[in-house]
Amino acid sequence: MLPYRMALRRVVTPGPRAISVASVAVCLALTYLAVKTPWSPLPRPVIAAAGLAAAGAVWFRGRWPLTVAAIGAGAYALSGSPAPLLISLFSGAGLGQ
Numbered sequence: 001m002l003p004y005r006m007a008l009r010r011v012v013t014p015g016p017r018a019i020s021v022a023s024v025a026v027c028l029a030l031t032y033l034a035v036k037t038p039w040s041p042l043p044r045p046v047i048a049a050a051g052l053a054a055a056g057a058v059w060f061r062g063r064w065p066l067t068v069a070a071i072g073a074g075a076y077a078l079s080g081s082p083a084p085l086l087i088s089l090f091s092g093a094g095l096g097q
Helices: 004-012 016-036 044-058 065-079 083-095
Strands: none
Touching: 016 044, 016 083, 044 065, 044 083, 065 083
């Protein structure tokens, strides 16, 4: 029989794959909003391409945190969506502990 706290951790704590899926979903949602209501003066296809590239890069945030942070910074400059940059920076800071 498992102690209560260990059983609760197994039920409540999402795995790394679930966190990655949720992070990509948030990035895609913000990309959609950035394209729908442009936060940047650039054309909408550029905003969409930058947001999609950054959302795809977020999936690899655990393996290459600095590369993903650089891609997120570039996407933030082009599309105005801060989610890929913030997610990659927080993930990189968490891996550095």
